[in-house]
Amino acid sequence: xxxxxxxxxxxxxxxxxxxxxxxxxxxxxxxxxxxxxxxxxxxxxxxxxxxxxxxxxxxxxxxxxxxxxxxxxxxxxxxxxxxxxxxxxxxxxxxxxxxxxxxxxxxxxxxxx
Amino acid sequence: xxxxxxxxxxxxxxxxxxxxxxxxxxxxxxxxxxxxxxxxxxxxxxxxxxxxxxxxxxxxxxxxxxxxxxxxxxxxxxxxxxxxxxxxxxxxxxxxxxxxxxxxxxxxxxxxx
Numbered sequence: 001x002x003x004x005x006x007x008x009x010x011x012x013x014x015x016x017x018x019x020x021x022x023x024x025x026x027x028x029x030x031x032x033x034x035x036x037x038x039x040x041x042x043x044x045x046x047x048x049x050x051x052x053x054x055x056x057x058x059x060x061x062x063x064x065x066x067x068x069x070x071x072x073x074x075x076x077x078x079x080x081x082x083x084x085x086x087x088x089x090x091x092x093x094x095x096x097x098x099x100x101x102x103x104x105x106x107x108x109x110x111x112x113x
Numbered sequence: 114x115x116x117x118x119x120x121x122x123x124x125x126x127x128x129x130x131x132x133x134x135x136x137x138x139x140x141x142x143x144x145x146x147x148x149x150x151x152x153x154x155x156x157x158x159x160x161x162x163x164x165x166x167x168x169x170x171x172x173x174x175x176x177x178x179x180x181x182x183x184x185x186x187x188x189x190x191x192x193x194x195x196x197x198x199x200x201x202x203x204x205x206x207x208x209x210x211x212x213x214x215x216x217x218x219x220x221x222x223x224x225x226x
Contacts, residue, residue, distance in 0.1 A: 004156075031212050042216070045213060045214065055211055056212075090157075096211045100145055102157075102212065102214065104158070
């Protein structure tokens with residue numbers, strides 16, 4: 001009965017590889033987000049989708065590509081991983097124009113070696 | 114660009130005292146201001162939201178104030194307990210883009226017995 005779930009929890013990979021992180025929410029929310037939290041704990045938005053439409057696309061390298069197959073899922077694919085991509089990635093969801101608060105997943109700790 | 118500052122990286126107080134955390138922002142005025150709690154290894158958890166036309170909001174031992182003139186929000190935890198130890202994040206929503214939140218770096222609160 002987890003509200004926002006992410007897989008995997010940990011991801012260790014080498015530079016140059018391609019990896020994906022999956023996110024699912026069972027709250028019936030219409031908007032989902034990807035955030036990156038760096039080593040200094042700064043949480044910064046990367047993307048958001050509202051009803052499967054991309055509405056926020058921050059200045060993120062185009063090696064990062066989100067994909068929303070339906071309202072309950074938002075995946076993040078990363079190509080050609082670099083050392084600087086190491087961080088914790090959080091998925092979140094909300095029902096905008098209603099309650100506004102965001103519900104976060106447990107995070108995926110990505111380590112690029 | 115939006116800048117959010119939380120008064121200090123760390124705050125240590127004794128159990129039973131009131132913890133007061135500060136969030137200052139520059140440039141644009143937010144339509145909403147939210148506070149989240151983050152425990153180590155977990156995603157942020159929503160605590161309280163206050164709107165620009167509200168001065169104060171309470172929830173159990175938590176109180177948030179919002180002063181748009183000072184561009185500041187204060188977050189209070191009364192009768193603090195060791196279980197309140199966590200990092201507290203302030204987040205601003207300008208209301209212009211669906212669900213777009215600007216997060217501060219957080220204040221790590223430690224409540225000692």
